[in-house]
Amino acid sequence: MSYDGFRAERDDRGVLTITLDDPAKMNRVPLAARGQLAHLFAETAEDDSVRFVVLTGAGENFTAGGDIAAFMEATPEHLSRLAWNVAAAERFPKPVIARIQGYCLGVGLELALACDFRVAAEGTQLGLPEVGLGMIPGSGGTQRLARLIGLGRAKDVVMRRRRISADEALAWGLVSAVVPEGELDAAVDGVIGDLAGLSPLALSTAKRVLNHVYDAPLSIGLELEGLAYGLLRSTHDFKEGVEAFGEKRPPKFEGR
Numbered sequence: 001m002s003y004d005g006f007r008a009e010r011d012d013r014g015v016l017t018i019t020l021d022d023p024a025k026m027n028r029v030p031l032a033a034r035g036q037l038a039h040l041f042a043e044t045a046e047d048d049s050v051r052f053v054v055l056t057g058a059g060e061n062f063t064a065g066g067d068i069a070a071f072m073e074a075t076p077e078h079l080s081r082l083a084w085n086v087a088a089a090e091r092f093p094k095p096v097i098a099r100i101q102g103y104c105l106g107v108g109l110e111l112a113l114a115c116d117f118r119v120a121a122e123g124t125q126l127g128l129p130e131v132g133l134g135m136i137p138g139s140g141g142t143q144r145l146a147r148l149i150g151l152g153r154a155k156d157v158v159m160r161r162r163r164i165s166a167d168e169a170l171a172w173g174l175v176s177a178v179v180p181e182g183e184l185d186a187a188v189d190g191v192i193g194d195l196a197g198l199s200p201l202a203l204s205t206a207k208r209v210l211n212h213v214y215d216a217p218l219s220i221g222l223e224l225e226g227l228a229y230g231l232l233r234s235t236h237d238f239k240e241g242v243e244a245f246g247e248k249r250p251p252k253f254e255g256r
Contacts, residue, residue, distance in 0.1 A: 004032040008040060014051035015192060016044060020108075023059030029107050031070045031078075034085040034139075037111075041088035048255070051200060052192055053092065055115060056099035057108075062124075065106030068133065079138065086139035089114040090211055093204040095195050099188045100124050101181060110137060113144040116207060118174065119188050121181040124166040126174070128158050147215060149174055199237035200255035 001008075005028065006020050018040070020027035044050050057063050071079065086107065089096040098112040101121035109126050112118050120126075128137045128145065136142060137158060146154035149172045156162050169175045179187045195203060209228050213221035232238050237253045244251035 003036045003040070005030045006033055006037070010050065013192070013196070014049060015054060016050045016052070017054045017056065020055075020057040020063045023057075023061070026061045026064035026103055027057040027059070027108075029063055029066045029111075031067060031074060031082075034082055034107070038085040038088040041092045045093055051094060052195065053089070053094065053096045054099055054188060054192075055089065055096060055111060057101070059102075061102030062098075062100045062104040062112070063106075063108035064103040065108055065129070071135075083139045086110050087114050089116075093207065094200070095191075095203060095207070097188055097191050099184060100126075100175070101184060105129060106137070106141075107139055110139040110141045110144070113140060113148065117176050117191050118169075119177045119179070119184065119191060120166045120169060120175045121184045122166055122178055123181065124169070124178075126164040126166075126169055127161065129161045131159060132161050145174075148172075197250065197253075199235075199241065199251075199253040201235055201237050201253075202232060205232060 005022050006018055008016060008018050010016050018037070020029060020033075022028050041053070044053070089111065095117065096115040098115040098118045100112055100118060101124055104112055104120075104124060104126045106127075106129060109128055112126075128141045130137050130141075137145075142154065142158055145157060149157075153172065157164060164172070164174065166175070166178045170178045176191075177187055205228050209221075209225055213224050216224075236256045237251075240253060241251045
């Protein structure tokens, strides 16, 4: 299937790599691509042959942002749905890793913020420059950024259009690792390697609990955590994990 501004490829490790692919325009993200990305994540959610998704950009950049001219042609109602589309990676039940280098701006940062893990190359610049256009970030940028780095820092980034360096992003907890550009693929593979031997069911449950309650009252979070904990008690993977631990062997998880 062909997509607007990106391509998708699967490998034999169960990794679906989605590549923003318009390097001549710094991987500009067309409006149509946002809905297509949401559809791709939705249809892949039930595909057991895919265990992980890596979101990256072709060439030297992740993406410098969206197709600005297209916003003047879109209806307000259409624009109001963009946040739902960009949040597809967050709704996706499996781990999603953003492989970031060069510019990660505008919708690019919003896409990365919806991912579970963000691995960046040295020299990466992250930012939300929309205020300079008389607009604000409208695909989750104001909300996820403030929750990840704090309200004061988020205001500095959004309202002053402040660029975040890779080192700052690491210090602020915005990315999980910063590595030399030549080691970026190995770092992403390292994250996949850490996750590959774990229970797919436990990973999806952990993601669901973390995403749903990170801004909820503690009492609600503890209640949902407890329910999920009890649910996993009855699974094959938990039984296998306990038996493997006792027998001092690697577990063979089946995601059930």
